[in-house]
Amino acid sequence: MNNFLKVKTAEEVLRMIESFEPLGSEKVDLYSAVGRILAEVITAPESVPHFDRSVMDGFAVRARDTFGASESQPALLQVGGEVRMGEASSLAVEPGNAIAIPTGGMLPAGADAVVMVEHTGRLDDETIEVMKPVAPGENVLMAGEDIRSEDLMFSAGKLLRPQDIGALAALGIDFVSVYRKPRVAILSTGDEIVPVPTSPLPPGKIRDINSFTLSAQVSEVGAITGTVELVGDDLDSLVDACRRALDHHDVILISGGSSVGVRDLTVSILDFLPQAQLLVHGVAVRPGKPTILAKSGKKILWGLPGHPISAMTICRTFVLPCLYSLQGLKEKSDWNDLGTGQAVLTRKLPSVHGRTDYVPVVLSKSTEGLAATPIFGKSAMIGVLTKSDGYVIVPQHVEGLDAGSAVRVHFFHSNFGR
């Protein structure tokens, strides 16, 4: 195993992630399909609507019978009956005739337009006057005008939103093939880490934070958290835990203790896993330089920094895109926009050329929209992070950003709750 890889740039790591093969697919019903990624191409099996449909309450007419009609010289038409909602009418509109029709009603034979009820007056039981002409097709949704049979609706790799689910329902498609949700194991290491319920906390110990923050983060992109385990800082325990996790998970997140030794352990594990391959050993970013990415067969292993803010940042920056990639998301450039917002920087952000910086910010409202104020400070501070809304990226080839710059804030969380 070659453990001596060059430090990679953030760009290089993201490109590598994009090349990951999606997991298998499964059929789900439409109620479970929102937020999932399509694993098949959807072509419209029929037209929507499949009949000419009125979009107004009024009268189905032959448009030419209304030409020239006005308030002073209305067109007079004979009412030949009424279209009932949800039914095909056996009636037909003959020249000089009109048939009453509700919004959504099926246009009867012979008619090519609908006069809005507001533009008509009733003279007697059988006659209306029309005060305004209609053009052919006016106030009618023609068969196939919304969706045409055989239209390409969606390509594989599309994230299904509520409106997309609606279109599938309209087409009578009640099951779709979507990519499987990745199963993620979260292993936390570090001799100082103890389980959350530990109380009182012994001197020198801190509670496990990363299991909870990482689990919360991965849940927001559709992944399932499986095993969550605190593992001792020794090679045997880590190898054991990884081997067990590989059986039932697609991705393993190992959040390292903060000491150098633990980080090296994560690489050493690979010698004991099947078909192991170290892909990334160090990324030119801050925080999170010691990030590790590896594969064991098709399974993915991430070595994340132990500091909670660093771990969350690397999870948001690399692990979540990886989980989307495993779910076959095709519009990969959209990663940059998922869970982000525009803001204006309130103060200068210094940075180092050749390194991508992720700086936590607090959002506040300003007259111009949102203002982003950077939080500086020791990265281990989780209390500080609860005041932060996300982070701003200072790209690799930039030496800092000026106050007043427009920036994109990457949230640690999706906008909505769940």
Place this chain on the structure above:
Amino acid sequence: MNNFLKVKTAEEVLRMIESFEPLGSEKVDLYSAVGRILAEVITAPESVPHFDRSVMDGFAVRARDTFGASESQPALLQVGGEVRMGEASSLAVEPGNAIAIPTGGMLPAGADAVVMVEHTGRLDDETIEVMKPVAPGENVLMAGEDIRSEDLMFSAGKLLRPQDIGALAALGIDFVSVYRKPRVAILSTGDEIVPVPTSPLPPGKIRDINSFTLSAQVSEVGAITGTVELVGDDLDSLVDACRRALDHHDVILISGGSSVGVRDLTVSILDFLPQAQLLVHGVAVRPGKPTILAKSGKKILWGLPGHPISAMTICRTFVLPCLYSLQGLKEKSDWNDLGTGQAVLTRKLPSVHGRTDYVPVVLSKSTEGLAATPIFGKSAMIGVLTKSDGYVIVPQHVEGLDAGSAVRVHFFHSNFGR
């Protein structure tokens, strides 16, 4: 029952929603708490960290022993041992002494700062030279510097994000009280509506779309969809369905057929439900003017338009805030920012004074960020909506927006998948 209410403005309806009492609360573990709304005040039960903690690999020292140290005149210190990760050291730093310490290690007695290993050199087994002075507290996270015991962490009504979950974990809080998820029943009416699997589709019929789009939308703010039912367009069937739904749900969404008769039915139902109260009968918005809001005791009923786009827009505009209100979300102004993005309008949007307009838009990338192009057209077109990303609001007292205006786009979906 007074059925003759004045048409309300969007603002008035939102203010009414804000006054709704939250549902009861329940205890959940931290893994289930992300995206939920806190129903209790959280005060820090202890300090984080609860001991002085090194944030660097290096040597714990008495800062004064390094004063004046430089490359040319390093300070010489005797190494008195090593702090082990996660343990309280029995060692103490005496004057002229240093103790090796890893990142995250507990500062030993007597020490008040940490010298980074990079600024030291080892002379022999027992002596190091320090090339740079440190100030007291340097490279140390003091006890309580992150979170101080008794600090107010979160107020009730706060939406818990991954970083907030992290802080709770750090404090040893593994269960929190959150407001209950609203249970929503979705009843679709309309003589033209048939179940999605219906094939071939009889003439004049269309498939049920709203059950699916509404269910997808409410799931994104943490609500649970319970009963979903197609109900006949008659009073008896609707009253029966509502009564059954009231037993096990907090909110009933009745998506009306497009005909006038069905909308009136929704109001008539109230005469047959216990403690019924009509709150809103018509809103000065487009689409969605015939929207109805009512209560039966503490249960909430919404009458939504039948057109899929109109129903989705009203759901996003009023029903989702209502579901957040029932979950006790306090930062109510944030509704306006949840699931939105900034963009620039590509063309003029005309509007009518005195009415709030919701206009679907397609987003595209421009040099300036995102560009929003309005979609005009017949509101029944679900195929068109799959090309749309959300909508732009033209406020009540504005007569349209000019091309180039900065607008906020309200997504029909959360930014992330699930």
